[in-house]
Amino acid sequence: MSLLSVRNLSVAFPTQNGWFQAVEGINLTVNPNEILAIVGESGSGKSVAMLALMNLLPPQARITCDELVLDGKNLLQLTATERRRLNGGTVAMIFQEPMTSLNPCFTVGYQIDEAVKTHVGGGRKERKEQVLSLLESVGIPDPARRYDAYPHQMSGGMSQRAMIAMALAGQPKLLIADEPTTALDVTVQAQILELLLKLQQQFQMGLILITHDMGVVAETAQQVVVQYAGQQVEKNSAYELFNHPHHPYTAALLSALPERALPTGLLPTIPGLVPGQHNRPQGCLFAPRCAYQQARCQTEVPALAQQQQGWIRCFYPLETETML
Amino acid sequence: MLKFIFNKLLMLIPTLLGITLAAFLFVRLLPGDPVTVLTGERGVSVERKAELMAQLGLDQPLIVQYGYYLKNILSGDFGQSIATHKPVIDEFFSRLPATLELAFAAMLIAVLLGVPAGIIAAIKRGHWPDHVVMGVALTGYSMPIFWWGLLLIILFSTTLGWTPVSGRIDLIKYYFEAETNFMLIDAWRSGQAGAFGSVVHHLILPAVVLSTIPMAVIARQTRSAMLEVLGEDYIRTAYAKGLSPTRVIMVHALRNALITVVTVIGLQVGSLMAGAVLTETIFAWPGIGKWMIEAIARRDYPAVQGGLLFIAVAVMLVNLLVDVLYGWINPRVRDGK
Ligand SMILES: Nc1ncnc2c1ncn2[C@@H]1O[C@H](COP(=O)(O)OP(=O)(O)OP(=O)(O)O)[C@@H](O)[C@H]1O
Ligand SMILES: [Mg+2]
Numbered sequence: 001m002s003l004l005s006v007r008n009l010s011v012a013f014p015t016q017n018g019w020f021q022a023v024e025g026i027n028l029t030v031n032p033n034e035i036l037a038i039v040g041e042s043g044s045g046k047s048v049a050m051l052a053l054m055n056l057l058p059p060q061a062r063i064t065c066d067e068l069v070l071d072g073k074n075l076l077q078l079t080a081t082e083r084r085r086l087n088g089g090t091v092a093m094i095f096q097e098p099m100t101s102l103n104p105c106f107t108v109g110y111q112i113d114e115a116v117k118t119h120v121g122g123g124r125k126e127r128k129e130q131v132l133s134l135l136e137s138v139g140i141p142d143p144a145r146r147y148d149a150y151p152h153q154m155s156g157g158m159s160q161r162a163m164i165a166m167a168l169a170g171q172p173k174l175l176i177a178d179e180p181t182t183a184l185d186v187t188v189q190a191q192i193l194e195l196l197l198k199l200q201q202q203f204q205m206g207l208i209l210i211t212h213d214m215g216v217v218a219e220t221a222q223q224v225v226v227q228y229a230g231q232q233v234e235k236n237s238a239y240e241l242f243n244h245p246h247h248p249y250t251a252a253l254l255s256a257l258p259e260r261a262l263p264t265g266l267l268p269t270i271p272g273l274v275p276g277q278h279n280r281p282q283g284c285l286f287a288p289r290c291a292y293q294q295a296r297c298q299t300e301v302p303a304l305a306q307q308q309q310g311w312i313r314c315f316y317p318l319e320t321e322t323m324l
Numbered sequence: 325m326l327k328f329i330f331n332k333l334l335m336l337i338p339t340l341l342g343i344t345l346a347a348f349l350f351v352r353l354l355p356g357d358p359v360t361v362l363t364g365e366r367g368v369s370v371e372r373k374a375e376l377m378a379q380l381g382l383d384q385p386l387i388v389q390y391g392y393y394l395k396n397i398l399s400g401d402f403g404q405s406i407a408t409h410k411p412v413i414d415e416f417f418s419r420l421p422a423t424l425e426l427a428f429a430a431m432l433i434a435v436l437l438g439v440p441a442g443i444i445a446a447i448k449r450g451h452w453p454d455h456v457v458m459g460v461a462l463t464g465y466s467m468p469i470f471w472w473g474l475l476l477i478i479l480f481s482t483t484l485g486w487t488p489v490s491g492r493i494d495l496i497k498y499y500f501e502a503e504t505n506f507m508l509i510d511a512w513r514s515g516q517a518g519a520f521g522s523v524v525h526h527l528i529l530p531a532v533v534l535s536t537i538p539m540a541v542i543a544r545q546t547r548s549a550m551l552e553v554l555g556e557d558y559i560r561t562a563y564a565k566g567l568s569p570t571r572v573i574m575v576h577a578l579r580n581a582l583i584t585v586v587t588v589i590g591l592q593v594g595s596l597m598a599g600a601v602l603t604e605t606i607f608a609w610p611g612i613g614k615w616m617i618e619a620i621a622r623r624d625y626p627a628v629q630g631g632l633l634f635i636a637v638a639v640m641l642v643n644l645l646v647d648v649l650y651g652w653i654n655p656r657v658r659d660g661k
Contacts, residue, residue, distance in 0.1 A: 051560075054564060056560055056563055056564060084563070084566055084568070085566055086566070087563065087564055087565065087566040088564060088565040088566035088567075089566060092564070092565075093564045095557060095560070095561065097557055100556065100557040100558065101557045101558055101560070101561045102558055102561065103558040103561070103562070103576050103579075103580070104558070104580065104654075104655065104656060105576075105579045105580055105583075105653070105654070105655060106576075106579070114562075114565060114567060115565045115566070118565060118566050118567060119566065150655040150656070152655065152656050163561070166561075166565065170565075170566070
């Protein structure tokens with residue numbers, strides 16, 4: 001049985017000009033102990049979709065979903081309080097900006113202890129032991145001293161480690177990491193990623209890893225979802241997706257990888273921007289930027305359809321040879 | 325921390341010098357002089373007046389008078405009240421407790437009502453509790469204190485008969501020695517049944533009047549600070565941990581919002597003194613404010629000069645205290661970052 005199963009999740013935000021569809025009908029399945037990567041440019045609704053899972057969106061957001069099952073529990077039937085109790089317990093999340101994600105007024109130890117208190121309990125002393133061992137397991141040197149440190153006394157990498165410790169406190173079965181390394185120094189990025197993968201193995205967690213970085217995906221994920229302007233455009237196993245990308249957007253993302261750079265040494269970038277609320281195309285959302293678009297793409301909306309191994313939202317999926 | 329306080333104290337010196345000069349000039353710019361006021365409407369002969377002025381040292385050029393004044397301050401002599409011939413410093417400190425008691429009670433009311441009102445307004449933003457709180461705050465803020473005080477006296481004292489019109493205690497029923505001049509403390513220590521209650525009873529209406537403006541300001545500032553903080557990433561983290569909304573708001577959000585609110589409370593202390601002058605006058609409250617008004621009316625130069633100087637020092641000390649408190653609740657400042 002899958003750990004997480006999401007069917008047809010949509011999120012819209014009210015704006016002055018009506019509803020803005022930030023996430024449109026996404027489906028996800030994460031198996032226990034599996035790493036699923038979600039990739040896509042800024043504004044493609046990756047964070048919003050995850051926050052919707054965690055029920056962390058502001059109340060004005062309109063969330064609709066046909067099925068939302070986490071660890072055997074139908075979340076759609078739970079009250080807000082019951083769902084809240086799962087947060088930090090069954091499912092935990094870490095964010096892009098570790099420095100602003102920790103409360104500046106409380107020590108790191110205190111903030112991790114809150115998670116332990118909420119989900120594990122125990123006396124003061126036991127909990128402190130627990131927090132110290134969490135700090136240790138995320139590779140924070142001198143945990144006893146760091147316990148009393150305030151967030152501003154820590155570097156970005158250390159803060160992200162603390163966030164990871166906090167997320168682990170409730171022994172989650174699913175960890176959502178929303179661009180956990182984007183805000184960090186390049187040298188630290190690899191360390192944090194490595195740590196996440198090690199912990200995922202150690203604690204046998206499902207992991208949803210959101211990233212812009214196809215290179216990271218290639219190294220880590222078993223399953224990949226490519227998201228564009230709130231829609232999923234391609235889903236496949238990492239192996240298939242990297243070897244046989246079918247959607248032109250996926251292909252474009254892949255060709256932006258350094259090791260696939262053009263012989264000139266230049267990284268090809270995808271011209272144009274993700275459509276926002278006001279310039280949503282009528283047909284395929286990617287059509288205006290697509291090198292392979294045809295007349296039909298501009299008027300009709302392609303559906304996410306199962307083709308060969310994976311799922312692709314495209315009328316004219318690429319064959320691998322076309323791309324190379 | 326001690327160094328921080330010491331530096332702050334050093335920086336107060338030029339400000340205080342400026343205040344002595346301002347106070348010195350202010351009283352002398354008022355029309356009339358102490359002798360004319362003292363001798364009443366019929367006045368005295370020109371020679372007698374000159375003699376009295378000379379006695380008070382007021383015949384000297386301004387610059388010389390100011391020089392003497394400064395010199396005396398430096399030796400700890402703040403002069404004598406022309407009206408009572410008592411040292412200004414004694415006059416001030418015998419009345420200070422009454423004002424402190426009133427101001428403290430007012431601030432307590434302002435904080436205890438203003439902060440929760442601001443929190444409620446923030447979490448119910450755009451809904452009726454928000455509109456009610458903001459409406460009341462705006463009204464309170466624009467209320468002329470004098471008029472507002474009289475209105476409350478008419479309602480609660482005259483019409484309903486719930487509160488006394490003036491004074492600090494029922495003098496007919498209770499008598500005890502003034503030890504600290506804090507009536508609440510003295511009444512408590514006297515052990516007389518009902519004395520403490522009577523003091524509270526007398527204190528409540530003037531304190532409410534004086535609290536009105538700071539309460540409005542605190543409510544508005546708490547609301548906007550909370551709204552800002554509630555949008556922060558760490559609030560999302562707190563929810564993601566599974567904490568209850570109450571805990572997220574009252575611990576994670578409020579603690580950060582208070583950093584701003586404490587500063588605002590500190591800034592209110594200055595205007596609280598201004599409000600105290602009016603409130604004490606309305607309620608015949610024997611504190612600094614009422615004393616200052618009387619001293620000005622009598623052109624009691626030393627009293628006004630000394631009073632203004634002491635008030636300035638008091639306000640500055642409170643602000644220093646707020647700075648220290650600010651450092652205490654804001655870890656980033658504590659580290660000198
Ligand atoms: N609370 C909100 N109200 C209105 N619009 C929102 C809100 N939160 C997000 N959006 C919009 O939803 C869209 C998707 O945002 P989201 O943060 O999910 O993108 P993302 O894929 O995570 O991008 P990034 O890679 O930059 O993190 C964006 O256009 C954003 O402006
Ligand atoms: Mg995001």
